[in-house]
Amino acid sequence: MKIEANTPEEYIAQLPEDRKLAITKLRQIILENLPVGFEETISYGMIGYVVPHTAYSPGYHCNSKLPLPFINIASQKNFIALYHFGIYNDPALYNWFVEQYPKYSSRKLDMGKSCIRFKNLDAIPYKLIGALVRKISMPQWIENYEATIKR
Template identity: 30%
Template sequence: MTAGPAGAALLDELCAPLTPERAGALRTVYRLVRDAMPEGYEEAVSGRMICWSVPLARFPKTYNKQPLMFAALAATKGHNALHLPLLYMSPAHDAVFRKAYADAGQKLDMGKGCVRFTRAEALNEAAIAQAIAAMPVEQFLATYEAARAGASSAA
């Protein structure tokens, strides 16, 4: 996936007020996500987040008429955040992700689908890359539709 100019510009803006450690962590995760991203997702800016989404031309029936977000990266007042909605849509993917952290002996600071971090060393880069790379657009759409239908997805 090529760098989106809007995403790269926002990354610079997000990093500007951060400590060097937080800015470096944000840049590391941006590169990690971009490098692992399967074909078919588009990088764009949504508010103060860099998002990778399914284009509306491919999947127009979203609940909010916006492209379906697969991943997003943001900087908040107290931490950086990597949003991975797949993890709350799919208990199976969530379990694999959490297990990778546990197996590595790393502490996971995460809400339902938002990994919080301030340092790159706190992240399990392999688990993040695997969660992203293992989800082609068609599989993500099937998981999304199953979650919207109330079904538990093992996809």
């Protein structure tokens, strides 16, 4: 589902009503729990939370003109996705999330390396997502990221 938008508000405005509700709530949970320093933007055609160049001038190693990504949320064709780069590069965080998930949802976890897919919009574990967002500060994320890309 490709959405052309310049702001998170423009992104949400283009969604079907059921998706608007879920993405709006996910966005609210992320913003309420996002550690200091991260910025909300449109990143890769999704709502993104990034380390701005003012805090990490090298940017993303794949394209240094882009800020360092941290979290993205998107409405895909058959699901809502939450992309969390910290889960991708931190096995302890990944294991914590997998262990905690059944405490917040009776649904089976549908997850790739950094993508958590929610097909049932009524079963999104918002409180768990809030806890996940709080787990990594911006300095910790930069340190984890640099340790990963230097391997």
